Amino acid sequence: MKALKRIVFPGRFQPVHKGHIEVIKWLLERSEEVLIVIGSAQKSHTVDNPFTAGERMLMFMESLKEEGISREKVMIVPVQDIEFNSVWVSYLESILPPFDSVASRNPLVVRLFKERGYNVLVPPTFMRGEYSGKKIRERMMNGKEWKDLVPGAVARIIDSIGGVQRLISVSLSDEEEG
Amino acid sequence: MKALKRIVFPGRFQPVHKGHIEVIKWLLERSEEVLIVIGSAQKSHTVDNPFTAGERMLMFMESLKEEGISREKVMIVPVQDIEFNSVWVSYLESILPPFDSVASRNPLVVRLFKERGYNVLVPPTFMRGEYSGKKIRERMMNGKEWKDLVPGAVARIIDSIGGVQRLISVSLSDEEEG
Amino acid sequence: MKALKRIVFPGRFQPVHKGHIEVIKWLLERSEEVLIVIGSAQKSHTVDNPFTAGERMLMFMESLKEEGISREKVMIVPVQDIEFNSVWVSYLESILPPFDSVASRNPLVVRLFKERGYNVLVPPTFMRGEYSGKKIRERMMNGKEWKDLVPGAVARIIDSIGGVQRLISVSLSDEEEG
């Protein structure tokens, strides 16, 4: 019997990287079930959010399979932003099954859940400085190597959708205006 | 190898009943994976939509466990309405992993997916006339027996949240106005 | 010292009538402060919601003055619908000053606040059957007497904006379609 029953793990996951998988393993040692919340589900095709929620779901599904992590204990739920911070936790309570804790290193997320009385886990950084969505996107845009920072399945998905080209394309949009 | 890879099964599931479980079994014979889409995720506490998306997710999670259906092959995703029918399929394509078919008996859903070129499965009715969300809600409101129409897990969840009392409460709201 | 500190009194108030004023007096005997929440603030010019939120605010402001009820103890706040019942109480908590109770005869409102652990007061009906927004609107549409059911200030406001004519106009819209 684990100490916790169901823990929410929210993030944008742009893209899913090896650090996220490490966190999931770390959480499964502490909780019966992990509920991955893919935030900003409506966003894609921007420099900070290149991938659709569906693509990010697929990244998790394939990576978990690759890592031998059972989906019996890990759910993946896309969630749109509501742009109303003080209501956000209540919104999650409404669309998710009951949970008792949250895992996040994001100070806003930590704050919002603490103000509502939740148990908050701050996972350790795994190879941090390397395992970072922002740094991976920058590597993609600058033509540097990035594939060793993500699960093999994620690299294959990004290749199959032309993800690097997409990211480079949208990065040019800010500079261009007719 | 099944004929289909991933099939979407959208509904409101107010509440999850035995007919839904039968459909899922029927779909798993035809498809590698089933993606349950819990629609109208923002709705609850009304006569037609008494349960929150989170409660409906839990109903599926517990029923699948009870039935011995592995969540490796069945995902459950809450999805809010967009009130824009002609864009709805594109919206699902964006927030879900790739799918090749849809299963529905709802003529609007069937139509929208067919207009976008999707393969549509119309599942058979299982004990129809009995397995119907609307009829089950009516039974609840009228004090009739309803528990044999839903999986045992669903009955326990509805009891634990005072679901029948909630449904009766909200049914009175239409009549009352100060 | 009253038993309660601040009580929320939500409604649509289409229009403000004498029953509402009676409730406010009744609440002021029990609470330090009353927070009138004018719901469906975005709605107007329909059969069920003829008056704008601003017009309804004015009705309360003028009626309270007429009745000699101090605005020191009564606040009036227009609130738009969010169409997300399970999040509604949390939404009110976010945009209103702290409150400890709610007053309502609406079963949905009662239910939502009770599920969140609030103290709920159900005010008595005052001359009920007569003091009812719906009946007053029907009287207006049918050319019957209605002014004795609302505070004098409300009758003057409705007259000054051509409220009865507006109600009759919009009641015809449902029947007409080119």
Add this chain to the structure above:
Amino acid sequence: MKALKRIVFPGRFQPVHKGHIEVIKWLLERSEEVLIVIGSAQKSHTVDNPFTAGERMLMFMESLKEEGISREKVMIVPVQDIEFNSVWVSYLESILPPFDSVASRNPLVVRLFKERGYNVLVPPTFMRGEYSGKKIRERMMNGKEWKDLVPGAVARIIDSIGGVQRLISVSLSDEEEG
């Protein structure tokens, strides 16, 4: 020189019918320019709103060509609902070029524009009882003749998109619930 400069003609146009074309001709005798506003642009695939805004735009474009009415003097603009009646005229003022009048038989539309001080034209009914969107949709659903009530171009468009089948499909959705 016409008496009016630019007149707004709002409607849902589900579908465009001969009465609408008659109104446009009648308006062009009185105004330099007509601005057709296709309302509820986000709605389609329902019994009351079967056609998308794009389909309705095309119906007008082809019908005007067929009738020899120049698009130099007639603009067609799709506009989404805002569900905020008291702000609707201001919303139209913001997204449309300046106009001085509105043409409508809809009492709500007439009321909203009059309250904002606009000149309102109520066009005569042309063959009314026959030229009615609602009646045409009912004829379609009941397998009756409807093509003589709409411009030839509209009949061809509806045929090409399978519009009658779509209408019949969605009319069945209200009755069905799993």
Add this chain to the structure above:
Amino acid sequence: MKALKRIVFPGRFQPVHKGHIEVIKWLLERSEEVLIVIGSAQKSHTVDNPFTAGERMLMFMESLKEEGISREKVMIVPVQDIEFNSVWVSYLESILPPFDSVASRNPLVVRLFKERGYNVLVPPTFMRGEYSGKKIRERMMNGKEWKDLVPGAVARIIDSIGGVQRLISVSLSDEEEG
């Protein structure tokens, strides 16, 4: 009899400070009634908008009491953004009681109300450079003294909700991304 009847005073009030109280006093010399509009009511827990609308309402309620300013003449209304500048004044007209003027130093607000023909008052700066929401928030984040810039009641409220810690927490979120 004052020159003006009812004046709107919009702002974000993050947090309420002594300059705002001075403006209210200045306005009450010129107008029968002041309508404080707490804008961006949906925002909180960000660096620019740390406090909820409810917290900001409470700040005004307690500060007015402390200053001996009667709420008979001052209303406080939370208003959500609509992200549609050209419709914003019309939106306020709809949800507020009638007003004849606006008080603001914000050039956008001044412009929008002038384009709609309103009387605009630009209040003097009171101790400006000091009485500024932005500077107060920066002082809070940098551990500098800030309490003498806000009414005593505001300082107590911010302390009671851990407002400074909240502000510091959310200020870290921009830098962190997993």
Add this chain to the structure above:
Amino acid sequence: MKALKRIVFPGRFQPVHKGHIEVIKWLLERSEEVLIVIGSAQKSHTVDNPFTAGERMLMFMESLKEEGISREKVMIVPVQDIEFNSVWVSYLESILPPFDSVASRNPLVVRLFKERGYNVLVPPTFMRGEYSGKKIRERMMNGKEWKDLVPGAVARIIDSIGGVQRLISVSLSDEEEG
């Protein structure tokens, strides 16, 4: 017979300038019909988006007339943002008549349409460096000459609405906060 039937030309057009007119002429050589999509229709009164959709529509209407370009072949449609990139093309398909191509130099727009299989035309730059909305707005704000960069009709419209003063006003709002 032109190679293409109907081409969509999306932009923000803040303001319409001579480069846009050149693109339209260039497109009319290649397509039967051009559909100008005025994006971000809900935006105005900001530094990047000073003009309302209605003002921008009028700029096109008057410029086309001035240039002798017939509106028989050019439609102008205001479209609000949906903040959901991956659904945006589907949204346009729904509210516009059928089109076969898109014309844009914006990399995001090019990418989104290509991912949906559309034919994309990248128009040449006409006097680029000069014909740029951003540069024209900067010239306006800095008191430099700008009228030779826009059609005469556009200059007259901007003058008549006090557009330069508006732009300067709103540019001050970012710096000001009480």
